[in-house]
Amino acid sequence: MSEIFVAGTGCVPVGKHAFGTGRELASRAAVAALEDVGATFADVDATYAGVALPSSPWAVHVAKDLGLTGKPVFQLFNASASGLAAVHEAMNAIQAGRADVVLVLGYDVPSNGEDPLAAQGFLPPPALFAMWAQRRMHEIGTKPEHFAMVAAKNWNYARNVPHAARRADHEVTVDEVLASKMVAEPMTAMMCTPWVFGAAAIVLASREGLKRLPGAKWPMSRIDASEAQSEVYSGPDHVIEGQVVGPPAISQTTASQALNSAGYEPKDVDIVQVHDGFAIEELVYCELFGFSKVGETEKLLEQGAFGPGSREKFGLPEFSTDGGLIGRGHPAGPSGIFQHIESLRRFRDHGDKVGICHLLGAGSTCITQIVTRVDA
Numbered sequence: 001m002s003e004i005f006v007a008g009t010g011c012v013p014v015g016k017h018a019f020g021t022g023r024e025l026a027s028r029a030a031v032a033a034l035e036d037v038g039a040t041f042a043d044v045d046a047t048y049a050g051v052a053l054p055s056s057p058w059a060v061h062v063a064k065d066l067g068l069t070g071k072p073v074f075q076l077f078n079a080s081a082s083g084l085a086a087v088h089e090a091m092n093a094i095q096a097g098r099a100d101v102v103l104v105l106g107y108d109v110p111s112n113g114e115d116p117l118a119a120q121g122f123l124p125p126p127a128l129f130a131m132w133a134q135r136r137m138h139e140i141g142t143k144p145e146h147f148a149m150v151a152a153k154n155w156n157y158a159r160n161v162p163h164a165a166r167r168a169d170h171e172v173t174v175d176e177v178l179a180s181k182m183v184a185e186p187m188t189a190m191m192c193t194p195w196v197f198g199a200a201a202i203v204l205a206s207r208e209g210l211k212r213l214p215g216a217k218w219p220m221s222r223i224d225a226s227e228a229q230s231e232v233y234s235g236p237d238h239v240i241e242g243q244v245v246g247p248p249a250i251s252q253t254t255a256s257q258a259l260n261s262a263g264y265e266p267k268d269v270d271i272v273q274v275h276d277g278f279a280i281e282e283l284v285y286c287e288l289f290g291f292s293k294v295g296e297t298e299k300l301l302e303q304g305a306f307g308p309g310s311r312e313k314f315g316l317p318e319f320s321t322d323g324g325l326i327g328r329g330h331p332a333g334p335s336g337i338f339q340h341i342e343s344l345r346r347f348r349d350h351g352d353k354v355g356i357c358h359l360l361g362a363g364s365t366c367i368t369q370i371v372t373r374v375d376a
Contacts, residue, residue, distance in 0.1 A: 004094050090204050
């Protein structure tokens with residue numbers, strides 16, 4: 001099987017971009033990624049784009065702005081998981097021998113003020129995740145302070161990320177998070193992802209493809225596994241209409257199978273990027289991925305686990321190291337691409353060796369990918 005490397009990256013900041021600017025922003029991110037590896041669009045064998053919002057621009061129109069090369073262009077709609085879905089399919093193209101250099105885009109800036117919640121049924125995400133939180137508080141004894149600890153950690157990670165939407169000018173505290181506006185009890189505004197737009201791109205390449213990228217530099221991120229699943233029926237309490245992320249079990253099974261395919265165990269993982277649109281999620285994924293047991297996670301969090309220095313102090317990975325969906329922001333289509341950008345940054349700047357990228361999509365789907373630092 002071909003090795004698949006994240007050779008180059010590019011993005012525009014996550015934020016409140018004007019409606020109708022998606023085509024321009026996607027092109028800027030693509031050019032930045034290509035320049036990062038010393039290539040042009042003519043060097044690309046195929047383009048895959050992950051887009052979540054119906055009125056964001058078509059991928060083929062973005063490709064026209066980059067050049068008329070005749071190479072295939074594919075657009076994938078998979079809600080919040082669209083970016084990782086594009087990576088998944090680009091990997092398949094390389095593995096099949098149909099491409100050696102692939103441009104993978106993720107972007108979302110609608111052409112108008114469409115309501116992103118309108119297509120998600122009767123139960124909007126803040127309400128659903130507030131219900132998750134309330135159930136955990138009742139069953140385990142989790143307190144609002146624990147959710148605030150997760151959020152404050154992610155806000156503070158985002159402070160040092162140039163493209164993050166939420167870059168506080170001070171260290172965010174737990175009390176500050178708790179005091180912010182209540183959205184859906186116990187989730188306050190600072191515990192929830194902001195409504196933002198953005199664009200990001202990565203260049204994927206096989207070993208052979210790297211020869212065509214004179215600006216590519218080591219170390220690189222190698223994608224060793226990608227597991228994609230949809231939900232399965234879980235019994236009479238299964239939510240059919242309005243399900244946002246599906247039963248928690250699909251996160252557990254995709255992560256377990258992806259780690260197994262890559263030849264790793266939870267103890268090998270240094271960094272984890274997850275679908276943390278609401279602070280309750282990170283606590284759940286810590287347990288589903290095998291990093292902690294139910295009933296122990298809150299205590300670990302109180303001691304500083306899952307934040308800076310977690311690997312050294314606890315033997316546990318750091319979560320959402322660019323701020324995640326709460327701090328960096330969740331522009332939907334590009335969120336998965338941003339996760340790969342952050343993983344590569346951590347490999348290069350912090351010496352991390354193994355990472356997880358994980359996202360869920362309304363409908364409900366889950367994609368989990370395993371990345372490894374490779375020095376040459």
